[in-house]
Amino acid sequence: MNIQQPSPTIGLNCHALSDKLNQFAKxxxxxxWDLGAACxxxxxxxxxxxxxxxxxxxxxxxxTVRVWNxxxxxxxxxxxxxxxxxxxxxxxxxxxxxxxGNPSDVPAFSxxxxxxxxxxxxxxxxxxxxxxxxxxxxxxxADLLGRHPSxxxxxxxxxxxxxxxxxxxxSEGALRQMKRTQASIYLYARAEENGRKPRSGGAVRxxxxxxxxxxxxxxxxxxxxxISHLDYKPIQTGNYLVCFTPDAILDLLGAFxxxxxxxxxxxxxxxxxxxSLGSTIAVPFLTxxxxxxxxSHIGASAFDGEGTxxxxxxxxxxxxxxSFLHSEATARAFGVAPTGHAGLGAKVSVGPDxxxxxxxxxxxxxxxxxxxxxxxxxxxxxxxxxxxxGVKASQGSFSLPFDGWLVNQGEKxxxxxxxxxxxxxxxxNSIIHIEPDSVIRPGGIxxxxxxxxxxxxxEA
Amino acid sequence: MxxxxxxxxxxxxxxxxxNGQWEGQLESLLxxxxxxxxxxxxxxxxxxxxxxxxxxxxxxxxxxxxFGRGAGIRVxxxxxxxxxxxxxxSEAGLxxxxxxxxxxxxxxxxxxxNSSFEGLKTLQDFAIEKRNWLKNCPELQEAxxxxxxxxxxxxxxxxHLQVRRGSYARDWQEVLVAASDGTFGRDIRLHQxxxxxxxxxxxDHRSSIGRRYGTSNKPDxxxxxxxxxxxxxxxxxxxxxxxxxxxxxxxxPAVLANRFGGVIxxxxxxxxxxxxxxxxxxxxxxxxxxxxxAHEAVTAIDEGLTDEAFGSVSMDDxxxxxQRTVLIENGVLKRFxxxxxxxxxxxxxxxxxxxxxxxxxxxxxxxRNTYIAAGPHTPEALIESIDHGLYCKSMGGGxxxxxxxxxxxxxxxxxxxxxxxxxxxxxxxxxxxAKEVMPRISMCANxxxxxxxxxxxxxxxxxxxxxxxxxxxxxITVGGR
Numbered sequence: 009m010n011i012q013q014p015s016p017t018i019g020l021n022c023h024a025l026s027d028k029l030n031q032f033a034k035x036x037x038x039x040x041w042d043l044g045a046a047c048x049x050x051x052x053x054x055x056x057x058x059x060x061x062x063x064x065x066x067x068x069x070x071x072t073v074r075v076w077n078x079x080x081x082x083x084x085x086x087x088x089x090x091x092x093x094x095x096x097x098x099x100x101x102x103x104x105x106x107x108x109g110n111p112s113d114v115p116a117f118s119x120x121x122x123x124x125x126x127x128x129x130x131x132x133x134x135x136x137x138x139x140x141x142x143x144x145x146x147x148x149x150a151d152l153l154g155r156h157p158s159x160x161x162x163x164x165x166x167x168x169x170x171x172x173x174x175x176x177x178x179s180e181g182a183l184r185q186m187k188r189t190q191a192s193i194y195l196y197a198r199a200e201e202n203g204r205k206p207r208s209g210g211a212v213r214x215x216x217x218x219x220x221x222x223x224x225x226x227x228x229x230x231x232x233x234x235i236s237h238l239d240y241k242p243i244q245t246g247n248y249l250v251c252f253t254p255d256a257i258l259d260l261l262g263a264f265x266x267x268x269x270x271x272x273x274x275x276x277x278x279x280x281x282x283x284s285l286g287s288t289i290a291v292p293f294l295t296x297x298x299x300x301x302x303x304s305h306i307g308a309s310a311f312d313g314e315g316t317x318x319x320x321x322x323x324x325x326x327x328x329x330x331s332f333l334h335s336e337a338t339a340r341a342f343g344v345a346p347t348g349h350a351g352l353g354a355k356v357s358v359g360p361d362x363x364x365x366x367x368x369x370x371x372x373x374x375x376x377x378x379x380x381x382x383x384x385x386x387x388x389x390x391x392x393x394x395x396x397x398g399v400k401a402s403q404g405s406f407s408l409p410f411d412g413w414l415v416n417q418g419e420k421x422x423x424x425x426x427x428x429x430x431x432x433x434x435x436x437n438s439i440i441h442i443e444p445d446s447v448i449r450p451g452g453i454x455x456x457x458x459x460x461x462x463x464x465x466x467e468a
Numbered sequence: 469m470x471x472x473x474x475x476x477x478x479x480x481x482x483x484x485x486x487n488g489q490w491e492g493q494l495e496s497l498l499x500x501x502x503x504x505x506x507x508x509x510x511x512x513x514x515x516x517x518x519x520x521x522x523x524x525x526x527x528x529x530x531x532x533x534x535f536g537r538g539a540g541i542r543v544x545x546x547x548x549x550x551x552x553x554x555x556x557x558s559e560a561g562l563x564x565x566x567x568x569x570x571x572x573x574x575x576x577x578x579x580x581x582n583s584s585f586e587g588l589k590t591l592q593d594f595a596i597e598k599r600n601w602l603k604n605c606p607e608l609q610e611a612x613x614x615x616x617x618x619x620x621x622x623x624x625x626x627x628h629l630q631v632r633r634g635s636y637a638r639d640w641q642e643v644l645v646a647a648s649d650g651t652f653g654r655d656i657r658l659h660q661x662x663x664x665x666x667x668x669x670x671x672d673h674r675s676s677i678g679r680r681y682g683t684s685n686k687p688d689x690x691x692x693x694x695x696x697x698x699x700x701x702x703x704x705x706x707x708x709x710x711x712x713x714x715x716x717x718x719x720x721p722a723v724l725a726n727r728f729g730g731v732i733x734x735x736x737x738x739x740x741x742x743x744x745x746x747x748x749x750x751x752x753x754x755x756x757x758x759x760x761x762a763h764e765a766v767t768a769i770d771e772g773l774t775d776e777a778f779g780s781v782s783m784d785d786x787x788x789x790x791q792r793t794v795l796i797e798n799g800v801l802k803r804f805x806x807x808x809x810x811x812x813x814x815x816x817x818x819x820x821x822x823x824x825x826x827x828x829x830x831x832x833x834x835x836r837n838t839y840i841a842a843g844p845h846t847p848e849a850l851i852e853s854i855d856h857g858l859y860c861k862s863m864g865g866g867x868x869x870x871x872x873x874x875x876x877x878x879x880x881x882x883x884x885x886x887x888x889x890x891x892x893x894x895x896x897x898x899x900x901x902a903k904e905v906m907p908r909i910s911m912c913a914n915x916x917x918x919x920x921x922x923x924x925x926x927x928x929x930x931x932x933x934x935x936x937x938x939x940x941x942x943x944i945t946v947g948g949r
Contacts, residue, residue, distance in 0.1 A: 056747065059548065063572040066553040066828055067565075070536070088536035088555045097535070105531045108608060113529065138572055163748035163870055196870055198750065205901075208870040245717045275524065276631045277667055277676075355522070355530040397865035397877045398897055402631075402667050403674040405714075407897040407947050409875040425873060427897050427947030429717070465717035465897075465947040 020047045020069065022185050026177050028092070029073070032099050033179065040076035041099070042117060042178035044313050044352040045069070050170030051138045055145050057153075057161065063138050071095070072352050074115075075102045081109025084354040105354070115356050118336040118346050121182040121315035126301055128310050132171070133189045133217020141167045141218060145193070148223050152197055155231035158238055162230075164196035164210065169218040176315040176352075184311045191218035195230040199238055207240065207422070209233030209411070214306040214450050233390070236413070240422035243414055243466030249386040250428065250462045251379045254447040254454035256389045256410070258363055261296065262451065263399040263406070264432045268298075268323045268331075270338035271358040277402045279433065280329065282342070289329050290436035293371035296324040298333065300348065300361030304448045308362070313352035318361065321347050326368040327436075333358050365454035367442045375441035379456045385416040387464060389428060404431045426466040435459055486513040486644035487654060488591045493559065494646040495588055497566050501543060502585040502648050504575040508544040509566070510647040510808070512785060513537075513557065514827040516640065517602060523615035523634040526623075531608065538827035541565045545573040547813050551830040588652040592789070594782035595642065598656035602640045604687035605660070611636050614690050618664055621699035627707055631667040636660070636690060639931075641826075645787035653787035659778065659931050660689040661920060664698050668706040675709035675894070677702050677862075677879065682778045682920030684931065689776075705862060705880050708892045715881060715893035715948035721857035722898065722941045723850045723884065727919040728863050730839050730934035732941075733768060734923070735866040736874040736902040741770075741795050741803075742821075742833040743810025744926055750870050752903045753801055761801045762906035765843055768796040770805055772820060772836035778920035779836035779933040786822035786831050793819045795838075799907075807833040825928025832927040839935030843912025847938040850911050852887040858896060858946055859884050868902075875899045875947075897947035905944060913938035 025045060033041050047069045054061040072086040073095075083106025085098045145167040152162055169191040176184040196210030211229035215221045252260065264279075267289070272278035280289075290296075300308055300318040311317055314336050322330045334342065335350030335358050351357035367373075379388055389412040398408040407429040413420040441458040494511055501509035515537040522530040539562055540553040550572030552565040567577055606614070615634035622632040639659045646652050661682030668675045679702050683689045724732055745751035753761055762768075772781045772790030781790050786808050794802050806814070807822030810833045822831035851859060859882040866876025878896035882889045918935035 061548070061747075062830065063548075063550045064552070064830070065550075065568050065572065067555065068553070068828065069555050084532060086532070086534035088538060090555070094535075094537075101533045101535075105533055105608075108528050108531045108612065110527055110529045112527065161749045163750045198870055206871040353530065354532065393869065394865075394867045394875050394877075397867060397875065400676060402676045405895055407877065407895050407949075409873070409897065409899055409947070425899055425901075425945070427717075427875070427899060429714075429895060429897075429947060429949045463717065463949040465899075465945065467719065467945050 020045055020173050020175060022175050022183065025175065026183065028095055029177065032096050036099055036103055038075045038099060038103060040179050041073060042176070043071055043073045045071040045175040047173040048170055050168055051135070051141060052166055052168035053138060053141045053145050054166050055142070055149050058146060058150065060142055063142065065138065071098065073098050073102050074352065074354070075099065075106055077103065077106040080114060081106050081111060082114055082354050083107070083109055109354065113337060113355065115335070115337045117178055117180060117182070118314040118316040120317055120346060121176070121178060123317055125184070125310040125317050126319070128301065128308050130188055130216060130308065132187060133220065135169055135171070136218050141169065144218065144223065148193065148195060148227055151227045152195055152230055156199065156235050158199040158201045159197045159234055160200060162195055162197045165194065167193045167218065174309060176311060178315070182315050184315045186310050189216055190306055191215050191221055193221050193223065193226050195226055197230055197234040199234045201238060207234065207237040209237055212450055216306060236420060237411065237422040240424045242424040242468035243426050243464060244468040245465045247461045248464050249384070250459045251386055251388045252457045252459065253388065253390050254449050254456065255451065256392050257365060257457045258449060258452040258454050259392050259395060261363055261365070262360065263395045264401055265360045266401045268333055269358050270332035270334045270342060273332060274338060274341060279404050284329050285331065287329055288327050289433065290324055290327040291439045292327040293368050293373050293442060294324060294327055294436065294439055295322070295366050295368040297322050297364040298360045298362065299364050302362055302364065302453065304453065305362040312348045312350045314346065314350045314356065316346045316348040316350060318348040326371060333360060363452035363454070365452070365457065366446065367444070373441040375458070377441045377458050378443060383417050385414065387423070388413045388415050388420070404433050406430060406432065424467060426464055429463045429465070486515060486642055488593070490644060491588055491591070491652070497562060498646060498648040499585045500577050501566055501570060504570050504577050506543045506545055506570060506573070506575055508648050510542045510645065510786065512540040512827055513644040515642050516826065519608070519638045521608065521611050521615060521636045523612070523619050525632055526616060526619060528612045528616070539565060540827040540830065541569045542830050543569040543573055544812065545575065548573060549809060549830070553828040585648050586650065588646055589650040592653040592783065592787070595654050595656040601656060601658045601687050605638055606690050611690055614693065614695065618695040618699060621695055622664060622666055622703060625699050626666055626668065626703035628668045628670040628710060629666050630669040633665040635663045643785065645785065647787065651787040653783045655782050657684065657781065658687065659684050660686070662690055662693050664702045666702055666706045668710045670710055673710050675706050677706040677709060680920065682931070683776045684778055684780050686776045709880055709894055712892040712894040714895040715858065715946060717946060717948040719943055719945055721854045722860055722944050722946070723854065723857065724860045724936070724939050724941065725862065726915050726937050727917045728921070728934060729860060729939070730919065730936035731863050731866055731876055731921065732898070733840050733936060734835060734838055734934045735868045735876055736900070737768070737906055738770070738835050738838045739868050739925070740872055740902050741805055743804050743806040743814045743816050744832050746804065746814045747810070750872070752872055756801045759801060760799045762796050762799040763909050764799040765912050766796055766799050766906065766909050767794070767841040768839070769793065769841060770795055770821070770835055770838045774837050774918070777837045777918055777933045778931045781836060784820045784822045785824045788818055788820045788822065790820045790836070805833045805835060807831055823927060823930050825930055829927040834925065834927060834930055835923060835932050837918060837933035837935070839916065839918060840912060840937065840939060842914050842916040842937045845911050845913045847913045847915055850913055850938050850940040851884055851889060853911065853940065854884045855886060857884040859889055872901050872903060873899065874902065895948050899945045899947055905941060908942040908944070909939050910942050911940040
């Protein structure tokens with residue numbers, strides 16, 4: 009019986025895998041187990057001034073298996089070796105690791121591991137093949153290079169298409185399986201004018217298949233972004249009225265998602281505590297959902313690592329902390345239902361899917377600030393950089409380099425080099441306006457968000 | 469109660485090992501690739517065995533073993549290359565991967581025999597003395613005891629500690645590299661690291677401090693770890709930073725401490741000396757060989773030879789023996805860090821720096837142990853030379869952008885006033901551009917030390933060492949509030 013199928017696109021035989029695991033578990037005397045498996049096939053290309061630079065393909069399969077021993081403790085092992093020997097060894101190692109399970113925090117099967125799944129309506133798109141990807145990317149690069157004489161290279165570029173399969177099985181008969189396809193393109197151009205520093209800008213697009221990618225939109229955005237940074241000046245250090253683009257605010261909220269993460273709360277590394285639920289943490293006109301089911305979320309999955317169905321969850325409602333993201337174990341600790349945000353582990357991680365930032369229904373900031381119309385001076389932050397280094401999530405502080413513009417009387421001057429610093433709790437209470445128009449981005453959906461009095465360090 | 473645990477070390481069994489017994493099959497693949505018209509074919513076989521352990525407060529809360537096997541096949545035709553990776557290392561799986569890699573370049577396997585492939589050279593086997601490394605590492609029970617001792621010491625030395633964590637990671641990797649130019653090398657690598665992290669909280673004051681220590685090729689690493697010194701260092705730093713004020717932003721001179729302070733050179737300059745950056749036209753130093761790019765006080769080295777250093781490798785992931793490469797000598801650019809593709813596309817000779825996270829990545833020019841050499845000054849002399857500035861005792865992470873602009877965070881900083889360290893400050897970010905900052909490194913102290921780190925880039929996350937003595941930067945932008 010083959011675990012890996014010969015299919016060029018999708019490679020796991022779900023029922024064979026289940027049968028094998030049951031057989032090995034029986035041999036090892038393991039009564040309770042579960043398993044997450046992932047399989048992918050992907051192709052990608054990169055180009056350099058009209059020539060193919062690198063073409064890549066990969067087939068990857070991996071499983072993570074958990075077992076519960078007779079004391080009810082859990083052990084885990086992961087492997088990419090899906091041969092019989094590999095699967096048997098994974099079970100044995102997991103069984104041995106269970107001797108070191110943490111008795112004070114034992115994950116169980118999700119009570120929703122067999123509940124009906126949402127219908128995501130994500131049709132599988134056929135692969136176009138690497139030669140077609142190469143043609144598309146060469147053309148996209150040429151178009152972008154032709155947009156402005158100062159754009160000399162597109163040093164970071166890539167076009168990829170992939171098919172994925174995700175499986176969750178457990179010894180009580182739960183069987184989840186999902187197949188999906190995804191394609192992506194990114195174009196980051198580098199522009200340089202005589203006597204001036206090089207500048208860079210870029211764009212990303214995702215779609216279900218490479219034939220659905222918005223290539224022209226990606227090229228246009230990358231060109232606009234790069235060109236708009238050519239005329240740059242340093243900015244004076246000080247406190248500024250700031251408008252975050254949807255990308256920037258989504259990145260910032262994502263970096264501080266431990267505020268709404270029950271695992272982080274239980275571990276004591278969140279700014280929130282158990283009793284924070286219901287408290288006001290932001291201005292009343294801010295509402296935040298996590299919505300892994302949103303139709304624009306290309307990478308959506310119908311279930312999480314524990315087999316719990318994905319669902320839309322309100323995290324901040326009218327500025328009040330409404331709920332946390334949960335796994336099975338954290339939900340049990342809080343006396344609520346799991347929310348579909350779990351990974352799979354001995355200590356199960358929890359994380360957000362796709363944020364939706366919006367104005368609270370029936371609330372208004374009373375402001376009419378708009379990033380394209382406002383005349384008073386403000387800093388428009390296009391993108392935040394180095395979040396891994398500049399965010400102290402457990403402290404609430406951030407100090408981040410950014411790309412952006414100083415906007416005055418409608419005139420946009422690119423900022424040469426600067427950082428923005430602050431505290432997320434202060435920021436959430438210093439939001440003075442959320443624009444009405446939401447923008448769908450790869451990482452979520454959000455309008456432009458205005459914050460007053462943020463500290464910016466420049467080189468002027 | 470902690471039970472006895474015996475690691476299953478099946479990957480080290482000779483029958484499953486990637487060793488010289490693969491020569492015939494690899495030669496067949498390479499021969500077919502050359503016959504198809506490829507200029508060069510490289511096959512990278514890998515198996516791994518990983519163990520991660522996490523202790524929180526006074527309990528082991530997570531044990532994560534993992535293992536795997538896989539192959540990466542790279543085909544060059546002119547300056548182009550195609551790369552395919554697979555988990556399937558069966559004969560059929562490797563055949564399929566080769567065919568796909570060839571097809572990317574418009575080539576296909578045919579029945580012809582290409583006489584230009586002369587077979588593999590004698591295996592350069594760096595793994596012979598390393599076969600027992602995995603089983604000589606601490607077993608899980610012993611590793612757990614060391615970690616719990618560490619978190620217990622944190623409790624002993626720390627104040628206001630809300631979270632105490634200790635973590636241990638052991639990464640074992642066996643690789644076999646074969647290429648149609650005859651390259652045939654085998655190695656076993658062992659990396660272990662242990663870290664302590666705390667979160668201190670007192671009212672509205674919070675500080676989170678972490679340190680990670682790592683070595684390569686040293687099975688006894690965890691046994692010899694000085695947990696007490698590590699715990700004291702972490703607790704002292706957390707205690708000081710708990711009540712630190714935020715730094716005022718501005719342009720000022722700075723002294724960067726030794727060890728992990730070397731991340732500034734790694735991010736600001738090291739990446740720009742990789743040939744991948746020349747290929748992308750993203751380094752300002754591409755045409756600066758034998759020209760001054762830094763202050764004459766600066767000599768910088770990248771090497772893979774230092775015993776037990778995190779970035780040391782017997783051979784790189786393209787089968788080339790490691791070496792010592794002087795990048796900058798007295799401020800003058802001498803060499804770039806180069807891999808096989810870098811040599812092909814830029815003309816800079818290979819330096820044994822073709823590195824990758826694993827079989828799913830094609831190798832690229834990457835740093836190993838990279839550091840600024842020691843200078844003549846005492847660390848105190850650097851601080852005494854500054855009227856008003858910043859002392860960066862401990863650095864956080866950082867990154868460099870596509871135009872060479874770098875940034876990194878300061879985890880533990882102090883103001884310098886009139887040549888003396890004064891109050892601690894937090895929230896600082898150093899930003900700048902290598903081209904502008906390198907000439908401003910005007911003083912190097914005599915206390916070079918190295919620190920283990922992880923570097924994420926085009927070929928994945930790899931083990932590296934950063935390092936430097938205390939250095940003085942005459943002027944740098946400090947982001948703050």
